[in-house]
Amino acid sequence: MTRLIDYPTLLFIFLLVSYALALEIGFRLASRRNANQDPTLHEQAVGVRDGVVVLLSLLLGFSLALALPRYDLRRELIVDEANAIGTVNLRAQLLPDPARSKSIALLREYVDARVQFSEHGAASPQFAEATARSHLLQAELWNQAQEVATAGPTAITSIYVSALNDMFDLEAKRVAARRNRVPNSIWIMLFLISILACLSFGFTLRRRFLLSMIVTPLMIAIVMALIADLDTPTRGFIRVDLDSLYQLQSDLRSQAPK
Numbered sequence: 001m002t003r004l005i006d007y008p009t010l011l012f013i014f015l016l017v018s019y020a021l022a023l024e025i026g027f028r029l030a031s032r033r034n035a036n037q038d039p040t041l042h043e044q045a046v047g048v049r050d051g052v053v054v055l056l057s058l059l060l061g062f063s064l065a066l067a068l069p070r071y072d073l074r075r076e077l078i079v080d081e082a083n084a085i086g087t088v089n090l091r092a093q094l095l096p097d098p099a100r101s102k103s104i105a106l107l108r109e110y111v112d113a114r115v116q117f118s119e120h121g122a123a124s125p126q127f128a129e130a131t132a133r134s135h136l137l138q139a140e141l142w143n144q145a146q147e148v149a150t151a152g153p154t155a156i157t158s159i160y161v162s163a164l165n166d167m168f169d170l171e172a173k174r175v176a177a178r179r180n181r182v183p184n185s186i187w188i189m190l191f192l193i194s195i196l197a198c199l200s201f202g203f204t205l206r207r208r209f210l211l212s213m214i215v216t217p218l219m220i221a222i223v224m225a226l227i228a229d230l231d232t233p234t235r236g237f238i239r240v241d242l243d244s245l246y247q248l249q250s251d252l253r254s255q256a257p258k
Contacts, residue, residue, distance in 0.1 A: 005187055005228050006121060008236035012225035015191075019198045019217030026202025027213070042204065049200040056197045059190055060223050067182055067230040074177050074233050075240050078118065081170040082244035085111060088167050089252060091160040099148045103141060108252045110137045114171070115249055118242050121234045122178050131175060138168055182231045194220050 117130035
């Protein structure tokens with residue numbers, strides 16, 4: 001289940017088939033026991049169905065409200081990090097040589113690492129590689145700043161070091177935001193209650209009607225796939241916009257000496 005969550009399209013197909021089967025099983029169980037022929041039993045089954053559906057609706061709304069702010073936060077942090085790196089680049093240009101050219105060259109490599117970090121999922125080897133590369137470049141940038149500050153502390157070096165700190169903080173926030181996903185326990189609970197809702201819905205059907213047997217599984221699968229899509233920034237149809245990082249990467253490359 002955990003791996004399927006990282007692939008919203010496959011998750012949607014899996015959920016739709018699972019829920020359709022659960023509804024069919026519920027319908028066949030009711031047909032074999034003639035449960036819907038007894039008005040009292042049918043009324044009780046409808047009450048159970050309505051209760052489960054209401055609970056499922058509340059949980060889906062809660063989960064969607066849980067995933068949407070995480071998506072917005074990831075999107076905002078990308079813009080903030082691009083702005084922070086751009087600020088460091090501008091202030092690095094005020095440093096004396098050779099610190100200026102070395103720092104700007106390191107920043108170009110750092111942006112490449114951040115783009116790689118943004119394009120891959122948290123479970124991929126590229127993600128771990130980009131994170132390690134980012135930390136290594138941070139150490140090199142900090143050592144360069146220490147050398148400049150030790151050689152001649154000025155107001156320029158002070159604001160440069162402050163900008164570096166802000167850039168490092170945003171990297172850590174982005175790593176935390178990427179790993180801050182909807183908990184697996186919530187996904188398991190949603191899946192089990194959804195199966196129960198489809199079973200109870202099928203159990204209350206007096207006759208097999210294709211539209212009623214498809215719409216309910218389809219709606220639940222769509223909402224759960226949407227939650228997974230919002231919670232997975234590198235796959236699916238809803239992706240975090242990386243234009244600010246791409247633009248920064250292009251700008252830094254254009255500044256590179258020919």
